[in-house]
Amino acid sequence: MAGALWVPRGLCWVYSRRRITGMLLDPLCSYAPHSPLPTLPSLCQPWAPQPSRGVRVSSVLWAGHNKWSKVKNIKGPKDAARSRMFMKLAMMIRLAVREGGANPDFNVQLANIVEQCRSKNMPKASIETAIKGAEKSKGSAYVLYESRGPGGSALLIEILTDNKTRTHQEIKHILNKNGGVLCDGARYNFEHKGVVTAAGEDLEGRTVSLERALELAIESGAEDVRDTQDEEEKPLLQFICDVSSLRSVREALDSLGLRTVSGGQEFVACNSVQLSDSDLESASRLLEVLSDCPDVIRVWDNIQAMD
Structure with missing residues (x-):
């Protein structure tokens, strides 16, 4: 119809009413624009916005965003x-195989x-891949770097690398950038010992006090004991002994009821150093950067926080 105004039937009051009564109607309803608009609601009314309520967006639209936030902020770092921990353990396996063979x-x-893994x-x-890979790659070299950190702290950096020159330059750069320096003499602040780690509770689930742990250390042949925590802040006991008596001390502790x-x-x-808050923060940052280095196995320090 020429000169007509076409209204979608979903917005047409007439169409809706005739549909209820069963009358057929064309897909579009129209009226002539030159004729006066009707005042009764018997014909199509021009469309006008009506008061409406806000529509709540479904949470499904944002489910992916929330999930990714959790993955990025929680699961990702973990x-x-x-x-990184598995990579360091694999390097420790390679070093152990290099020094004593591939048969546990x-x-x-x-x-x-392997038990720690x-x-x-x-x-x-x-684990098996790391052992087999260690047998094939005999070109890696073990290096122990001595260095000084913030506040006069001593650091020992264990390295396993196939390119000593590259690793030396990288470690030197990290130390210089974070308040450390390569030096001789830091080794004398440490002793090479065997350490047996046990749970803070015995086999019956009872908490082992430090006094009782000292008694167990004497009975098992250990030299000293110290309390610490794991990654989940669960109590642990570390029994220090000579390297040659590591196995016998562990067997004795097992027989005495420890896990x-x-x-x-x-x-x-053997010689600890206390750091101020600022030096402790700098040392923590340095240790973190060193641990992220792919050629670093472990970093040992003599840092003790001030009370």
Whole structure:
């Protein structure tokens, strides 16, 4: 119809009413613009916005955003730390195989590291791959760097690398940029010891006090004991002993009712240094950057926070 104004039938009052009464109507309803507009609601009325309520957007639209936020802010950092931990454990396996062979039955250090990997839920396939890879890659070299950190702290940096020159330059750059420096003499602040880690509760679920732990240390042949916490802030006991008596001390602690978690060789600080808050923050940042270096196995320090 020429000169007519077409109104979609979904907005047409007439169409809606005739549909209820069963009358057929064309897809569009129209009226002539030159004729006066009707005053009764018997014909189509020009469309005008009506009062309406706000519509709540469904949470489904934002579900992906919220999920990604959780993954990025919670799961992401945890997965990154977990992956980095597995990488360091694999490097420790390579070092143990390099020094004592690939058979855990004849390599105590490797057996202790494998058990530590299992306690950290490292996949069995990853452990086996690390052992086989260590047998094939004989070109890696072990290096122990001595350095000074913020506030006069001493650091020992264990390295496993296939390019000593590149790693030396990288470690030197990290230290210089974060308040540290390579130097000789830091090694004398540490002793190479065996450390057996046990849970803070015995096999019957009772908390082991530090006084009782000292008694157990004497009975098992350990030299000292210290209390600490794991990543989940659960109490742990670390029994320090000579490297040669590591296995016997662990077996004795098991027989005395403790639940040992791991055992291995560590550099234990014999001379500790207390740092101020500012130096402690700088040292923490330095340790974090060093740990992120792919060639670094472990970093030992003699830092003690001020009370």
